[in-house]
Amino acid sequence: MASAMAALAACKSPPPQAPTAQDSKMPSRDTAAGPAATPAPKASAAATPRDYRKDAASHLYSHNQQRIYKGKLPPMLYAIGVLEVDIDRQGRVARLHWTRAPRHAPEVVAEIERTVRAAAPYPTPSRLGKVTYVDTWLWDKSGNFQLDTLTEGQL
Numbered sequence: 001m002a003s004a005m006a007a008l009a010a011c012k013s014p015p016p017q018a019p020t021a022q023d024s025k026m027p028s029r030d031t032a033a034g035p036a037a038t039p040a041p042k043a044s045a046a047a048t049p050r051d052y053r054k055d056a057a058s059h060l061y062s063h064n065q066q067r068i069y070k071g072k073l074p075p076m077l078y079a080i081g082v083l084e085v086d087i088d089r090q091g092r093v094a095r096l097h098w099t100r101a102p103r104h105a106p107e108v109v110a111e112i113e114r115t116v117r118a119a120a121p122y123p124t125p126s127r128l129g130k131v132t133y134v135d136t137w138l139w140d141k142s143g144n145f146q147l148d149t150l151t152e153g154q155l
Contacts, residue, residue, distance in 0.1 A: 041090070041091035041121040041122060041123055041124050042123050042124070043123060043124045043126040044122075044123035044124060044125050044126060044127070044128075045126070045127060046125065046127060046128065046131075047127050047128070048128075049128070049131050049132060049133045049134075050133075052087075052123075052125055052128065052131045052133050053133040053134070053135055053149050054149055054150075055122075055123045056085070056087070056122055056123070056133055056135070057135060057147045057149040057150045058150070059119060059122050059123055060115070060116070060119050060147065061147070061150060063118070063119040064115060064119070064145075067115075067143065067144050067145060068144060068145065068146065069138075069140050069142070069144040069145060069146050069152075070144075070152075071152055072152050072153045072154055072155045073138055073140060073146060073151070073152070073153070073154045073155065074140065074154070074155055075154060075155050077138055077139060077140060077141075077154075078105060078108070078139050078140055078141040079102035079104070079105040079108040079137075079139040080100070080102060080136065080137065080138055080139065081098065081100060081101055081102045081108065081109065081112060081136070081137045081139070082098070082099045082100035082134060082135075082136050082137075083096060083097070083098055083099070083112060083116070083134070083135060083136075083137060084096070084097040084098070084099055084132060084133075084134045085116060085132065085133055085134075085135075086130065086131075086132045087122050087125055087130060087131050087132075087133070088130050089124065089125070089129055089130055090121060090124060091120065091121035091122040091123060091124045091125075092120050092121055092122075093116060093117050093120050093122070094130070096113055096116060096117075099134065102139070105139070108137075108139050111143075112137050112139075112145075135147050135148060135149050136148035138151060138154075
């Protein structure tokens, strides 16, 4: 029995060891390369919030190419929402305000908000200082969308 216990003990993994001073000086794999370089946002020459809306829509499309509905949208959409977005002088999203939220689809509301925030920084509103623009989100049941500003229309 003693030999069986000795054999069993030999199969166990060694206990984890506390990190040493040398280990703490080593950069982790995640931080070794440093933070990802975020390119500086380009400047928008828009003179009005309506003009800026085109720049913002193009910016959102460039960050979500695989999610843009191609062609004319079907006659019945899953959700339609109107979102007001405040952009600060650096192109950051300062505030989101729904003027018409698709309340029947809270998952779409959350996804649109996530999508808008993830696309920051936006083109800097250099002529406007800061800007509030409004766009209508046209959401298909597939999860793909178009913005009213750049829509290809509806069947």
